[in-house]
Amino acid sequence: MLRLGGTRRPVGGNYDVVIIGAGPAGLAAGMYAARLGLKTVILEKTMKPGGRTANAPVVEDYPGIERISGEELVDRFYKQAKKFNAEVVFGMEVVDLDVSGDVKVVKTKRGAEFKAYAVIIATGLSSKGLGIPGEKEYFGKGVSYCVVCDAPFFKGQPMALVGNDDHAMEEAVYMTSIASKVYVIPHADKIEASESFMNILRNSPNVEILEGARLVKIEGDGQKVTKIVVKLPSGEEKEIEVRAVFISAGEAPTTEVFKRAGIEVDKAGFIKVDPRMHTNVPGVFAAGDVTGIGFQIVVAAGHGATAALEASKYVKQLKRVKKVQLT
Known part of the structure; x- marks a missing residue:
């Protein structure tokens, strides 16, 4: 079972990087960013990590692990991110961003405000269900x-x-x-x-x-x-x-709030990124299904790692070269 050790109160503060979403992409990004020495916080709007992966009854296509439940795989991601001191805050739905300057501001529905040099968006997809009898009851059972x-x-x-x-x-x-x-x-x-x-x-x-x-x-x-x-x-x-x-009724990326902040998306709403997970806004990166690429756990994890590596380089440049400080 997932053991949640993240903060749940409406907090905020200054960080090197804010990661939005605690699925495989967000957790991988958090683990890498924290391990690289960045003060890292992961904001998750639900009360548990993992996104859709946590609901998968069995995962057999993650390299190095022959067979595992989605919940257990996510638990391992989560523990590893926590091991390197990434903070994970649950119940934090992002409703507004200001990414126009060197200091990014992320605001949540609960009134918390987070400031950071870099932002990694890893909000995944929302499946469009049919809402018919039996759909919810037999999810994961067929x-x-x-x-x-x-x-x-x-x-x-x-x-x-x-x-x-x-x-x-x-x-x-x-x-x-x-x-x-x-x-x-x-x-x-x-x-x-x-x-x-x-x-x-x-x-x-x-x-x-x-x-x-x-x-x-x-x-x-x-x-x-x-x-x-x-x-x-x-x-x-x-x-x-x-x-x-x-x-297969379609899946929608949850990107409207980012689009309003000036981050480019394609016609389907997926965030546009280059091969290094950079968006059109300096210091803002995206990873995983929200980019419309791959739709696999291993791809999302790779995206998260790449985004964190790029964020680390960006943050260190701001600090050393531009002498930017969070205020």
């Missing part, structure tokens, strides 16, 4: 928002893919080599995906595309998903036995 992460756990079993765009169809194609049967449920009037993906799916013997169908319910035995209920265009409801349901 319901997932990441095909690449979790489909291999259900190899040789029937699965459903819910979505209607290119990304969803690409995931369905990937599933054809893993599942005994793939049911494609658009959850929309029509599928809006490229013909290249659709041709592969239409010619795959283990794929059934339910045009115009919508997912209305996910059912199980309390421990695992056993079937779904879909509503066909005719209005008829149909039960389908599946072991896993992958929902």
Whole structure:
């Protein structure tokens, strides 16, 4: 179990670097930054670290660790960051930033104000769920928002893919080599995906595309998903036995507050970064899923380490060359 040792009170103060988000990217950044001698604080809006990773029942694709729960992996990240004296403050939702000068100011919903030379944004993504019965209850028990992460756990079993765009169809194609049967449920009037993906799916013997169908319910035995209920265009409801349901209704980066502060994002809202995790604002870096790159734990951790290394160089230059002081 995760043992939380972070501060929860509305505090604030001066730091070398403020990291926003305590998922794999943020925790890795915190561990590296603190180990490099930077006074480091990690702000997490929820009351526990890990983000979506903490909810993963099993992780098998993190190098050097054959099999581990997401919660335990995050716990290791968290302890390592704390070992090097990174502060972790829970319940701190960032609502405003001023990154226009050498001294960055980060303000939270609870009234705390943090000043720093550098900021690392690692706020990840928010999955767009469907809000249907059984979705929340069976999350981690057959319901997932990441095909690449979790489909291999259900190899040789029937699965459903819910979505209607290119990304969803690409995931369905990937599933054809893993599942005994793939049911494609658009959850929309029509599928809006490229013909290249659709041709592969239409010619795959283990794929059934339910045009115009919508997912209305996910059912199980309390421990695992056993079937779904879909509503066909005719209005008829149909039960389908599946072991896993992958929902590809989209994920959104939580970047509006950063966009308002002048940090550039792309059309989808992902923060734009260069290969060294620099944003368009000097002293502001971004790491992990919020950049729209990779969407894997190991990638996020690598981003966090890179951002911290770059932040360290930036902070030391401000102190030594420009003689900037926090006030």
